[in-house]
Amino acid sequence: MARTSFLGDLLTNLYGRGRWSSGGDRRSMEALCTALLSTAGEVAGLRLASAIFDKYRAMSPEEKLGFFTFLNERLDVDSSEVAKLAQAYSEERSPGNFAALVQSAEPRRQELFRRLHQAPGATTELVAARVDLLGMLKDHPELKRTDMDFVHLLRSWFNRGFLRIEQIDWNTSATLLEKIVAYEAVHEIHDWDDLRRRLHPADRRCFAFFHPTMPSEPLIFVEVALTKGVPGSIQALLEEDRDIMRPEAANTAVFYSISNCQKGLKGVSFGNFLIKQVVSQLSQEFPKLDTFVTLSPMPGLKRWLETLDGDAKAANLLAGTATETEAEALAARYLLDAKRSDGFPQDPVARFHLGNGAMVHDVHAGADTSPNGMAQSCGLMVNYLYDRSQTEKRHETFTGEKTIAASRTVRSKARSEKGAGQDKGAPKGKAAKAETAPTATE
Known part of the structure; x- marks a missing residue:
């Protein structure tokens, strides 16, 4: 020895x-x-x-x-x-x-x-x-x-078999925590107090993938909130004076930020593996969790709205005068109808989550009023639902048939815009598949 x-x-x-x-x-x-x-x-x-x-x-x-x-x-x-x-x-x-x-x-x-x-x-x-x-x-x-x-x-x-998952918490080394702050790409971490609110409370989690040859460099990390019910606002989720809940009482895990850390690994996908691994670990730790959703940005929404010449509702949303109903209807239409030339959604975040087998669950006006949130999507955000019993089927229908799985709520919100969108030459593609999503207990 x-x-x-x-x-x-x-x-x-x-x-x-x-x-x-x-x-x-x-x-x-x-x-x-x-x-x-x-x-x-x-x-x-x-x-x-x-x-x-x-x-x-x-x-x-x-x-x-x-x-x-x-x-x-x-x-x-x-x-x-x-x-x-x-x-x-x-x-x-x-x-x-x-x-x-x-x-x-x-x-x-x-x-x-x-x-x-x-x-x-x-x-x-x-x-x-x-x-x-x-x-x-x-x-x-x-x-x-x-x-x-x-x-x-x-x-x-960087095959999945070489990667290891680690939980990042307030006791993680300061050097690594500084990298988490620097690499956060979705919701800026303003200071150490802001970081502490995301890592330290009992109802918050953060997980990252590492490679053995780069042990001090995270490849990707995801921030998770444990909640009761599906949230519709990032401000509420991250507010400084919120009530901290016992994680054992949570029924929903919310993936509210996923950040790739290494620009040199563009084109090497880790997010799908990370989400599946985190879902598995949280399910084992908290058996009462029955809903896994994201609270995601729509980074292409504002650019799409700017292409809708003559659309009064789009003009109102860009000007900040649209009603909540109008805003959410436009966002639902964007997610279901705005397509690239290959038939897949324009929105890159939508392509990622739908490609992983998720479903468009709901959209929310006024969900991200930060400067970045307003600049990207006029403050709107979307929930993607991960139902482990359906992810493989949804992945196959999305990648093979380009069918978007969507809840009845989202289909209903898009319906009022559907006709107007088609009249104005909205891209044609596979219709979104309406499904009934699990209802979280409030």
């Missing part, structure tokens, strides 16, 4: 702390990458990977663009070779021909990323490098090919 412990400590010292010294390697980035791809030795590979990361961090934005251009062009697939090997495989489907085709069809930059990933701290370095790459795509869309390789590998490295 002592020998095993000694070996573990030695490996930790060698591989887990700091990074290998690059020894001031003065070779060009292209030469270092070529050397890393050709080396067979593990130790040499670690040193080369560290040298590449050292050089990359010292690069100017223009030099980083040159590096990604090198990856994109020089380490791309040889399309003529792929075509030749594909023809050979079509003529003789042998294991050898298959292996040759698969190898040639993978860009060499993928293997470079894999070899870089062996170095200490490489995951953090690569995620940070992708942030740089994402910033280049608008002006250099051809680099999307390299980004696709990034996403392919990141999805493998």
Whole structure:
């Protein structure tokens, strides 16, 4: 046992702390990458990977663009070779021909990323490098090919099986709490007192996913309120002088903020897994919980309203003079009828929750009167309901048939706007499916 412990400590010292010294390697980035791809030795590979990361961090934005251009062009697939090997495989489907085709069809930059990933701290370095790459795509869309390789590998490295869930509370380290404040993307945390109100009371929870190679960096976190009944206002949910309830008396868990923390992991989905895990844990801890809903923003609502030329109710809502009934009817119409060219909802939050198998449960006027809430959705918010017995079915009908599951309440609110929306050329798509949602006990 002592020998095993000694070996573990030695490996930790060698591989887990700091990074290998690059020894001031003065070779060009292209030469270092070529050397890393050709080396067979593990130790040499670690040193080369560290040298590449050292050089990359010292690069100017223009030099980083040159590096990604090198990856994109020089380490791309040889399309003529792929075509030749594909023809050979079509003529003789042998294991050898298959292996040759698969190898040639993978860009060499993928293997470079894999070899870089062996170095200490490489995951953090690569995620940070992708942030740089994402910033280049608008002006250099051809680099999307390299980004696709990034996403392919990141999805493998950040597979759900590697993630661990942790509860964040008021006793969590100050360093991590500061990151929660910085990463909060839905409802700004104004100060430590505001953070304490979200973490410390017995009827509040916060959970985050972590990856073993980035143990101090949350990937995504969700804030949860335990309540009686489904709330219709974020102000009421977060008010300073609210009455704190015993969590055992709650019948509803409200997911009111979900924040992705790492820009470099854009396109790698964690939210679905996190929500399912939290629902499972809360159900075990509090068996009386029978309703799981969100209180979510509608970030595309205001932009959609601005496209409804000649719609008096939309003009009133934008001007702040619409009645509550008018506002909620427009919001319901937006969620059920406003579609992208592919037939899925315009609203990104709606696509996320409906894609996870949730149902549009209700909409609320005056639910978020913060500057951000007014700017995004004129103060309106929406509840998405997660019914564990229906999530798989709803996921399949949404992703396969583009059918939106919605409660009778939402369908009723949208009905008064339905005809007007169609007359004005509202996008056509699958009708929302009306369902009866569970009624929470007040």
